[in-house]
Amino acid sequence: MSSSPVYKVIFQNGNQVVEIFARQIYQSDMWGFIEVEELLFGERSQILVDPAEEKLKTEFSGVQRSYIPLHSVIRIDEVAKEGVAKISDVKPGESTNVTSFPMPSTPAKPRSSDD
Template sequence: MNTVKSPIYKVIFHNNNKLYELYARAIYQSDMYGFIEVEEFVFGEATQLVVNPGEEKLKNEFNGVTRSYIPMHSIVRIDEVEKEGTGKILETEGGSNVRSFPLPGGRPVNRGPEGE
């Protein structure tokens, strides 16, 4: 009997000065422009004797979430992996060299009296 396993994806993205690493079975481009949809989150086994506090924090944050919309400019990397790892939330340093891509529609430039 040939069983086909659904792929697992590792998604790394920035959110509120933190770096999130989570695992999911479904990822695709959203109908909402500029977003990636992430569904079917995968967390470690509930039967494990050792509880990882980082993964527990991630589980609690995504508790009850069936689908998450992540802005494309926040995505650092998406990998298809053979099996899930441990999800985590990492604090980023203030001196990080990773910056968000500038978005259109910024504040208008003050052009002086004739531009008012």
């Protein structure tokens, strides 16, 4: 296993479920987001091209850091090695077991001693 960990991040983006791999992931200073850095895309054989992975490579080309809303994150795993990035469509009305975690829209205000 390499010295730096590899993380698989699965999140929902509109009607799609996206699976990406990255070397660094942490909670952002912006409330309600995680930061994902050093995205990994497999440099597989040039003979076989995965259109979904190519679409993600194009979408994230030039991106140094991506901010993903916490409520969109489905799962984060630390894995032994990177895999293939994927995009899966979720059709409207299709039965799925993925539900966004309910979160307040603003952070709670600290209570004063008068309350």
